[in-house]
Amino acid sequence: MDADEDVEETGGAARTVRLTESHAGQRLDKALADEMPDLSRARLQALIEQGRVTLDGAPVSRAGKAAPGLYDILIPALAPADPAPEALPLPVLFEDAHLIVVDKPAGMAAHPAPGNETGTLVNALLHHCAGSLSGVGGVARPGIVHRLDKDTSGVMVAAKSDAAHAGLSALFATHDIERTYIALTRGGPDPARGRIETQIGRSNADRKKMAVLKSGGRLAITDYRVQQVFGAPKKPGGAPMAARVACTLHTGRTHQIRVHLASKGAPILGDPTYGSGSPVQPVKDAIAAASLKRQALHAAVLGFVHPITGEALRFETDPPEDMRMLEILLADL
Structure with missing residues (x-):
């Protein structure tokens, strides 16, 4: 050696x-x-x-x-072992002794990592929960049982007790979770409704990206439905300028929706990693006017059975201002 x-x-x-x-x-x-x-x-x-x-x-x-x-x-250098509590704005949708459900803002990473050591959801939870947060996930990400990309907004749940952490982790492992996302896409997937079932893993061309693989990877399943199209197709049977698409996850692979929609030729608007190609000029102008500086993806629905009380819980939030404004502008195309 x-x-x-x-x-x-x-x-x-x-x-x-x-x-x-x-x-x-x-x-x-x-x-x-x-x-x-x-x-x-x-x-x-x-x-x-x-x-x-x-x-x-x-x-x-x-x-x-x-x-x-x-x-x-x-x-890479290791992140600090003990994230510090930070008094950050945190929209709380539900909280009891066992878990907390929040509407994570876009731009907030789920947990500390190189380049995002502070200002994360974990930092905010440590302050808000004041010591009552499950440590099962390790000191770098207490309470976290699933995550959203930093620039994806929407509903997340975190565990405050070890028993809730174990129960929630089991629900996510068996996919007994209702999860629906809203995406604004370039063009629109064809057909307008369907299921995308592929293997997803690290791209062989770029290890920092995920990709649909012919072999290897892990099974990924997404049901999608086009809710609205924006901008008439230039020719019969052609794609619209943009679309609003609801995506329901049956698995939870890294960047799953972003990769799946891109594989259908309808990448998410504003996606810096998978949004290959450029939208038409009117859509680009709408993105600029809406001040959208991220992928237009929002985790709108999260439903699950409370792992301790057995209560059926379901939470739904509207997309934040940048996506709502972009929809308004796209509707005028």
């Missing part, structure tokens, strides 16, 4: 490990962990998924087997 380590100015580290023929055929995460006992397999799996492990300059696949060669591992 040949390993070198250079500490970066950011506090992270870049390490190089040479695997030999003796490692061939082993799981890559295991082979690397054997050579770097200070890093767990789970930590290495996460680094591989994030595209931070490369072989001869090319990102490697988590599912891949070890091959002889030089592996570069970029290890």
Whole structure:
């Protein structure tokens, strides 16, 4: 084994490990962990998924087997172990001794991570709940049992007791949760109603992105329905300029709705990662006038059975101002 380590100015580290023929055929995460006992397999799996492990300059696949060669591992600096409570605006929809349901604003990350160490939902919950927050999720994300992307707004639930955390986690694991999102898209999916069922995993071309895969990945199922179209198609049978689409999740994969709608040729407006191509000029003008600076995606409905009391709970919120304004402007196209 040949390993070198250079500490970066950011506090992270870049390490190089040479695997030999003796490692061939082993799981890559295991082979690397054997050579770097200070890093767990789970930590290495996460680094591989994030595209931070490369072989001869090319990102490697988590599912891949070890091959002889030089592996570069970029290890980002760890976030502080104990997020600080912060008095942040937090629209609370429901709260009892076991759980809290909030309407997360766009621009707020769910939990601390490199680049978002403060101002997160966890920071806000630690202040609001004043110590009564489940620690099952680990110190970096107490109470969190699911998440929304930083720039996606909408309904989220967090656990305040360990029993609620376990119960909610079980509901999400078995998909016994009602989840509906509202998206404003470029063009519109065709047909106007249907189910998208694919495998989703890390993109082979860009490890920072998710993608629909022909093999590998995890099953992802989204039902969608076009609720309204904006801007008449230029030709019969053509796509409208934009659409409002309701999406119901049956699984909860990373970026699932964003990837699925893009795969149907109707990416979410304002999506910087999956919104390939540009909307027509009137739609671009509407986006600018509405001051939309994020993907137009809102988690509108969250329904579940309270894991402790057995009460059926359902919460629904309207999209925030930027999406509402964009809809008004699109309606005039």
